Amino acid sequence: MRKIFAAIFIAAAALSVGYGHDIKPSGNNSSSDTTSEMIGTTSAEKQDIVCEMLDNIVLYGEKIPLSSSFDDLDDNYTAADPIPYEGRDISTYTLYYKDKNIGFIDLSKDNELRGLFIDDDVPDSDFSICGIGYGSGKDDIIQAFGEPNVQTEGSFIYGESEDKQVVFGFNGDKIRSINIFC
Numbered sequence: 001m002r003k004i005f006a007a008i009f010i011a012a013a014a015l016s017v018g019y020g021h022d023i024k025p026s027g028n029n030s031s032s033d034t035t036s037e038m039i040g041t042t043s044a045e046k047q048d049i050v051c052e053m054l055d056n057i058v059l060y061g062e063k064i065p066l067s068s069s070f071d072d073l074d075d076n077y078t079a080a081d082p083i084p085y086e087g088r089d090i091s092t093y094t095l096y097y098k099d100k101n102i103g104f105i106d107l108s109k110d111n112e113l114r115g116l117f118i119d120d121d122v123p124d125s126d127f128s129i130c131g132i133g134y135g136s137g138k139d140d141i142i143q144a145f146g147e148p149n150v151q152t153e154g155s156f157i158y159g160e161s162e163d164k165q166v167v168f169g170f171n172g173d174k175i176r177s178i179n180i181f182c
Contacts, residue, residue, distance in 0.1 A: 046146070046149055046158065046159070046160065047159060047160055047161070047164065049145050049146065049158060050158050050159035050164050050165065050166055051164065052130070053129050053130060053145065053158065053166050053180075054066045054067065054164065054166070054180065054182050055067075056129060056130045057116070057128075057129050057180065058127070058128050058129075059097070059102075059118065059122075059126065059127050060076070060097055060126050060127075061126075062074060064116070065113075066113050066116065066180065066182040067113070067182060068112070068113065069110070069111050069112055069113065070105070070107055070111045070112075070113055071111055076097055076098050077095065077096065077097055078095075078096045078099075079093035079094065079095055079096070079105055079107065080093060080094050080096065081093060081094045082107075085106075089108055089109040090106050090107065090108055090109075090114050090115075091106070091107060091109075092104050092105070092106050092115075093105050093106075093107060095116075095118075101119070102118055102119055102122050103116070103117045103118040103119045103122070104116075104117045105117075106181075113182060114181070114182060115179070115180060115181045115182065116179075116180040116182075117177070117178070117179050117180070118178060120134045120175070120176055120177065120178075122134070123135075124136070129166065129178070129180075130144055130145075131144065132144050132145075132175075133175075134174075134175050134176075134178070135174075135175075136174075136175055137173040137174055137175070138156070138170065138173050139173075141156055141168055141175075142156075145158060148168075153170075154169060154170055155167055155168060155169045155170065156168045156170075159181075162181060163181060163182070164181065164182055165179075165180075165181045166178070166179070166180050166181075167179040167180075167181075
């Protein structure tokens with residue numbers, strides 16, 4: 001599953017040129033709350049931590065409702081250039097905010113959000129998960145969320161289910177990628 005996802009992201013990155021926006025959200029359910037709070041953890045609550053992370057993603061001052069539809073995002077977001085997952089009803093799209101390419105989003109055939117990858121050039125002031133953004137390091141993540149379910153030299157994986165995971169990739173101590181699966 002992870003190999004397919006990595007291949008899709010590499011292919012999407014190679015194809016993400018141009019502004020062929022073909023999906024336009026229809027509603028605005030903005031809930032601007034950029035408050036950062038640390039979450040306490042115990043080993044028994046790790047999946048609850050992932051749910052808390054998924055509920056506290058802030059992108060451009062808007063809390064992103066990952067358990068809902070792409071149409072719930074404000075009109076500044078568009079998605080283009082779909083690449084379908086083989087054998088699944090999910091496609092990866094290039095994600096734009098005000099015509100700027102900011103990463104990738106996985107959407108079901110019904111436009112339900114299934115995954116999110118925000119480029120590391122989006123500043124912490126514009127993207128965070130419970131206050132953790134690209135300027136954060138490994139110690140910041142552990143302080144905020146506790147020990148990950150899986151830890152390697154290059155990544156921390158929070159969540160036991162592939163359907164609800166947050167994966168932080170590192171370059172040394174600093175975050176280089178954040179992948180969200182919901």
